Amino acid sequence: xxxxxxxxxxxxxxxxxxxxxxxxxxxxxxxxxxxxxxxxxxxxxxxxxxxxxxxxxxxxxxxxxxxxxxxxxxxxxxxxxxxxxxxxxxxxxxxxxxxxxxxxxxxxxxxxxxxxxxxxxxxxxxxxxxxxxxxxxxxxxxxxxxx
Numbered sequence: 001x002x003x004x005x006x007x008x009x010x011x012x013x014x015x016x017x018x019x020x021x022x023x024x025x026x027x028x029x030x031x032x033x034x035x036x037x038x039x040x041x042x043x044x045x046x047x048x049x050x051x052x053x054x055x056x057x058x059x060x061x062x063x064x065x066x067x068x069x070x071x072x073x074x075x076x077x078x079x080x081x082x083x084x085x086x087x088x089x090x091x092x093x094x095x096x097x098x099x100x101x102x103x104x105x106x107x108x109x110x111x112x113x114x115x116x117x118x119x120x121x122x123x124x125x126x127x128x129x130x131x132x133x134x135x136x137x138x139x140x141x142x143x144x145x146x147x
Contacts, residue, residue: 024101025092027127031075032090032105033043035083038074038132049130050142069146075115077134077142081109081117101127 013098025045031038039055047055054069061067072079076086089108094101099122106115119131
């Protein structure tokens with residue numbers, strides 16, 4: 001009986017974690033279930049480091065003089081997308097090394113095979129996005145500037 005109670009307590013604690021907690025692939029999956037959400041201010045708590053700095057700078061530039069520093073969807077490496085095709089073909093490949101993880105998202109968009117690499121850092125119980133990159137188009141958020 002005591003063992004059962006202990007197991008139920010452990011399971012309850014595991015399911016009561018915040019939405020951004022969990023494995024790195026699940027932290028990335030959020031952005032494919034909410035396409036366009038990577039640039040939304042309401043999701044800044046999902047970022048850290050260079051990615052957070054760039055997104056905040058992009059917001060500040062827009063408020064200052066409507067400078068648009070992000071003219072494509074970072075999660076999809078494109079300006080336009082077929083959300084049904086992306087959802088149907090999405091595969092996430094996760095590698096964890098200590099407090100750093102890399103998740104590569106593979107998907108098709110309008111028939112074009114696409115990959116986007118996400119770098120995450122562990123912060124307490126959450127995996128936060130610190131960088132996003134396109135191996136195919138040679139861009140990396142940590143190398144972008146917005147003034």
